[in-house]
Amino acid sequence: MFRIGNLKLPHKKHTADMKDARISTPNTVVLPMSQYIGAPALPIVKVGQQVCVGTKVAEADGKVSAAIHSPVSGIVKKIGDFLLANGKSCQAITIESDGKMTLDPGITPPVVNSAEDLCQAIRESGLVGLGGAGFPTANKLENAINKKIDMIIVNGAECEPYITIDNRTMIDGAEYVARGVKLIEKFIPGPQQIVIAIEENKPDAIAKLTALLKDDPKVRIEVLPSIYPQGAEKILIYNLTGRVVPEGKLPSDVGCVMFNVTSVAFMAHYLETGIPFVWKTVTVDGSAVKSPKNVTAPIGTSLRDILTFADADFNNLGKVLYGGPMMGIAAYNLDDPIYKNTSAVIALNKADSLPKTQYPCIHCGKCIQNCPVGLNPTAFVKAMNISDKNDRAAMLEKASVLSCIDCGCCSYVCPSRRPLVENNKLAKADLRKTLASKNN
Amino acid sequence: MNKLIVSSSPHIRTNNDTPRIMLDVIIALIPALIAGTIIYGIRSLLVVFTCVLTSVVSEFLFNLATKREQSVFDFTAIITGLILGLSLHANAPVWQCVIGSAFAIIVVKCLFGGLGANFANPAATARVFLLVCFSSTLAGGANPVDLKAGATPLEQLANGEKLPDLMDMLLGNRGGSIGEACIIALVIGFAYLVFRRVIHFETPLIMVATVFLLTLIVTGDVNTALYHVLGGGLVFGAVFMATDYVTTPITRTGKMIFAFGCGLITFLIRMYGNYPEGVSFAILLMNILSPYIESWTKPKAFGKRGSK
Numbered sequence: 230m231f232r233i234g235n236l237k238l239p240h241k242k243h244t245a246d247m248k249d250a251r252i253s254t255p256n257t258v259v260l261p262m263s264q265y266i267g268a269p270a271l272p273i274v275k276v277g278q279q280v281c282v283g284t285k286v287a288e289a290d291g292k293v294s295a296a297i298h299s300p301v302s303g304i305v306k307k308i309g310d311f312l313l314a315n316g317k318s319c320q321a322i323t324i325e326s327d328g329k330m331t332l333d334p335g336i337t338p339p340v341v342n343s344a345e346d347l348c349q350a351i352r353e354s355g356l357v358g359l360g361g362a363g364f365p366t367a368n369k370l371e372n373a374i375n376k377k378i379d380m381i382i383v384n385g386a387e388c389e390p391y392i393t394i395d396n397r398t399m400i401d402g403a404e405y406v407a408r409g410v411k412l413i414e415k416f417i418p419g420p421q422q423i424v425i426a427i428e429e430n431k432p433d434a435i436a437k438l439t440a441l442l443k444d445d446p447k448v449r450i451e452v453l454p455s456i457y458p459q460g461a462e463k464i465l466i467y468n469l470t471g472r473v474v475p476e477g478k479l480p481s482d483v484g485c486v487m488f489n490v491t492s493v494a495f496m497a498h499y500l501e502t503g504i505p506f507v508w509k510t511v512t513v514d515g516s517a518v519k520s521p522k523n524v525t526a527p528i529g530t531s532l533r534d535i536l537t538f539a540d541a542d543f544n545n546l547g548k549v550l551y552g553g554p555m556m557g558i559a560a561y562n563l564d565d566p567i568y569k570n571t572s573a574v575i576a577l578n579k580a581d582s583l584p585k586t587q588y589p590c591i592h593c594g595k596c597i598q599n600c601p602v603g604l605n606p607t608a609f610v611k612a613m614n615i616s617d618k619n620d621r622a623a624m625l626e627k628a629s630v631l632s633c634i635d636c637g638c639c640s641y642v643c644p645s646r647r648p649l650v651e652n653n654k655l656a657k658a659d660l661r662k663t664l665a666s667k668n669n
Numbered sequence: 670m671n672k673l674i675v676s677s678s679p680h681i682r683t684n685n686d687t688p689r690i691m692l693d694v695i696i697a698l699i700p701a702l703i704a705g706t707i708i709y710g711i712r713s714l715l716v717v718f719t720c721v722l723t724s725v726v727s728e729f730l731f732n733l734a735t736k737r738e739q740s741v742f743d744f745t746a747i748i749t750g751l752i753l754g755l756s757l758h759a760n761a762p763v764w765q766c767v768i769g770s771a772f773a774i775i776v777v778k779c780l781f782g783g784l785g786a787n788f789a790n791p792a793a794t795a796r797v798f799l800l801v802c803f804s805s806t807l808a809g810g811a812n813p814v815d816l817k818a819g820a821t822p823l824e825q826l827a828n829g830e831k832l833p834d835l836m837d838m839l840l841g842n843r844g845g846s847i848g849e850a851c852i853i854a855l856v857i858g859f860a861y862l863v864f865r866r867v868i869h870f871e872t873p874l875i876m877v878a879t880v881f882l883l884t885l886i887v888t889g890d891v892n893t894a895l896y897h898v899l900g901g902g903l904v905f906g907a908v909f910m911a912t913d914y915v916t917t918p919i920t921r922t923g924k925m926i927f928a929f930g931c932g933l934i935t936f937l938i939r940m941y942g943n944y945p946e947g948v949s950f951a952i953l954l955m956n957i958l959s960p961y962i963e964s965w966t967k968p969k970a971f972g973k974r975g976s977k
């Protein structure tokens with residue numbers, strides 16, 4: 230067995246045994262047009278227009294993009310500019326709910342007879358990868374069909390602390406996962422193997438899926454030790470197969486395509502109901518949340534509504550994170566919505582949010598030893614001190630900064646609490662900028 | 670309206686911070702201090718205490734004078750003082766302890782930019798400095814019985830004198846510096862540091878093994894090789910000086926090469942040089958080579974490795 234990653238984090242999976250709870254319909258939802266990697270969607274509704282649950286409100290723009298649908302029934306209130314948590318801006322559609330949750334009468338289950346139909350249907354559903362970056366799922370399906378693939382990996386590792394939504398999908402939605410796997414098997418005949426990767430800290434999920442899929446010769450359930458960042462795409466591929474995805478390449482270049490387990494379950498659900506990707510389950514937890522739960526809410530529901538539902542302590546709120554504590558992005562506005570690929574809303578109290586005392590780098594090498602992709606984050610720090618931008622770029626490139634997957638391990642282990650990940654991100658942006666200006 | 674705190678991920682950090690690591694090193698040095706005090710008497714405490722106090726005060730005053738952020742609370746000055754004090758012998762003159770510690774902190778550490786920025790190990794450098802300046806009073810080791818300056822086993826070996834038996838060498842019942850005599854106390858400290866994951870076990874082992882094997886090959890005598898390992902400051906230097914983070918290569922392979930180099934130079938100095946000791950010289954020389962070793966042992970990025 231191959232193995233990278235050796236970081237053991239506190240799991241904090243308090244919600245692992247909790248079925249999801251549905252939030253009551255929020256008064257308004259905000260739908261930013263950019264919720265994933267790729268081109269922002271284009272609004273196709275007008276202010277004042279009546280929409281239903283599942284009505285398409287924005288069209289995919291080009292190949293790497295995904296459509297957006299209304300998660301509530303009501304009226305389009307506003308189409309305006311919106312500042313995303315990552316600092317970029319895009320358009321957003323605000324919809325005021327009428328509280329009725331009327332389903333769009335036009336919704337019917339899609340007819341799927343071929344791999345192309347499947348891609349088309351999933352493209353229409355607006356599904357994006359739920360594991361992290363939010364790559365449109367239809368694009369991955371196309372890769373799985375068109376490239377030489379021998380293995381499909383269903384990612385149920387869920388290695389970030391707190392988050393348990395994939396775990397719940399594999400328990401409460403085990404039938405959908407199984408049906409999703411069968412769908413893949415049926416329409417993507419190339420791959421000889423479908424591997425479902427689950428960390429050992431999810432015994433119920435392992436038992437359920439094993440019971441459902443044990444008779445399928447093509448399907449293998451692989452139980453992995455609980456290690457961070459197991460669920461990261463390139464790491465998981467290596468740990469399962471020993472294949473190294475080269476810098477700047479995709480998993481499909483080494484014969485693998487990976488889907489998140491919740492995405493797989495959604496595909497099956499979508500083909501049965503035709504209801505697009507408009508609701509999302511997120512784990513709501515953290516030291517400022519009094520009753521942690523898994524909350525199912527319309528995409529576009531504000532963080533405030535979600536935290537209120539989980540009884541957060543608003544007086545002692547320090548940080549609110551989209552996603553887990555290792556890779557999550559800190560939100561700056563409680564009125565911002567949850568996105569398609571939001572896996573968790575983690576609220577930390579003030580004490581847990583304050584920066585810890587920093588010390589000078591003591592050269593201990595722990596950041597290097599714990600980097601799953603073999604980088605030296607202190608080299609990026611040195612490089613960023615170079616004033617000439619071309620020299621800087623050359624040094625950053627030599628140190629392979631673009632291989633960094635933002636997993637957070639280096640900063641996590643640094644005893645001097647150096648802001649390494651922050652520097653990595655700046656370094657990557659800086660290098661990309663210099664490379665882009667060279668190519669023009 | 671709540672003001673949210675916004676910062677880069679990750680949003681959790683390990684509890685094992687720099688002062689905690691430094692505290693672990695201090696804890697690991699305590700057995701050696703206790704053993705040294707038992708063997709060489711209460712004056713050992715005076716020597717070590719003087720070094721620690723001078724180190725801390727020097728750092729404090731330097732920061733004050735240069736208007737730097739106060740850094741004495743990260744425990745690193747205490748470590749420098751402890752290691753230097755333990756590497757001197759019990760009747761070292763107090764004023765020489767003061768000069769050595771002040772030199773270690775101000776010249777070797779602070780003038781190069783303080784914690785993390787110095788290239789040479791402050792304690793090892795100060796020890797070399799003291800040895801060279803005051804060789805009449807500081808060379809050799811104190812005799813356990815009467816604290817008179819006496820020969821260390823390595824000097825006795827070089828002069829062909831009668832040697833303490835190996836059991837006494839392990840317990841520390843022989844001439845030497847305060848901290849380096851009792852090998853058992855050093856092994857306890859080593860085990861603690863490895864257990865707390867402060868150091869990699871292989872660094873001291875490689876250094877000691879290198880000296881042992883080279884001596885064995887050249888002299889052909891296991892006994893001599895054993896005296897080389899147990900006598901002098903080899904084990905002490907290997908556990909506490911050659912594992913210093915700041916002045917050794919950052920990569921694990923780099924640290925191994927570093928340890929091998931330290932062993933090799935120690936051996937060369939002892940065998941062919943003028944000093945019967947050689948550990949602090951070797952470490953200091955390897956400190957200078959560290960940046961080069963580091964650039965030879967850069968980690969290879971995952972995406973640039975071949976598939977298995």
Ligand code: SF4
Nearest residue numbers: 600633634636637639
């Ligand atoms: S954030 Fe980047 S540099 Fe840091 S450990 Fe992860 S991959 Fe390595």
Ligand code: SF4
Nearest residue numbers: 590591593594596643
């Ligand atoms: S973990 Fe922190 S202190 Fe250690 S080498 Fe890396 S940046 Fe420096």
